[in-house]
Amino acid sequence: MKRTPSNGAQAVLSIDVEDWFQVENLKVVIDRESWGRQSLRVETNVDRLLDLLATSGGGVRSTWFVLGWVAERCPDVVRRIADAGHEIASHGYDHDLLDRLSPDAFRDDVERSKRLLEEITGSAVRGYRAPSFSITDWALPILRGLGFQYDSSLFRTVAHDRYGRLPGMPPQAVAEVLPGFFEVAISSMTVASASIPWGGGGYFRLLPYPLFRAGARKIQRSGDPYVFYIHPWEIDPDQPRPGGLPRISRFRHYVGLGRCEGRLERLVADFEWVTMGELVDRFRPAAGNGSEGGN
Secondary structure: OOOOOOOOOEEEEEEEEHHHHHHHHHHOOHHHHHHHHHHHHHHHHHHHHHHHHHHHOOOOOOOEEEEEEEEOOOOHHHHHHHHHOOOEOOOOOOOHHHHHHHHHHHHHHHHHHHHHHHHHHHOOEEEOOHHOOOOOOOHHHHHOOOOOOOEOOOOOOOOOOOOOOOOOOOOOEEEEOOOEEEOOOEEEEEEEEEEEEOHHHHHOOOOOOOHHHHHHHHHHHOOOEEEEEEOHHHHHHOOOOOOOOHHHHHHHHHHOOOHHHHHHHHHHOOOOOEEEEHHHOOOOOOOHHOOOOOO
């Protein structure tokens, strides 16, 4: 049975669609020029996730942030996600961290991704998530100018070598940071005055599941929605394992892969889920509320 706190706080399941060789942890051994020679596993893993969501409690709707590079090579994957009733959003095109891009290069990357996804699905793309959560404040007006309605890249957590920052962002999980444009933060938990990631990733694969679930419910009891993320490669323990990785990168990428799919099944069954677009619409003024462009 799915349960939600009595205060009605909701949960969002988001999936960042990229393949195993495109992650930041592996860039020291797999360069961008070699992507076309790598083994594509994203299609099989996406289908496994779609099956998992479809068979859990009558079906779960979620938001999928799709990398443009993947969409261009696997357009049928994007169509299957949309046809299953999920929301399609953008993860950019080339998975470059924002601090390595100029504003003009960022605009070109994101516009290319948005246009491609809209051509494939025939629907407007409302949301964006930066690769490795590397958001920065100069990117927000660019996103709004391109027609996005929300970003979900902010990760309030202890110091991380990749995560970006948004100075002045209000403390709540969902906030209108520019007129008509919202930021949806990934969930974190405060432990001994430190903000600990609680929205997925290695913590989800490493911590005992009952402890992780209890933390997610605590976030909801505070009145904030719970915002979770996962990647298709995280349910694929048989993916290639190139040598030469630094120890910390190897740990971050491979820890707990074998148990991740089973934990995800439990998490999906334990919460009520909405798409990120639906969540954002709850925070819009009544006169402007709607789901235009939603999938």
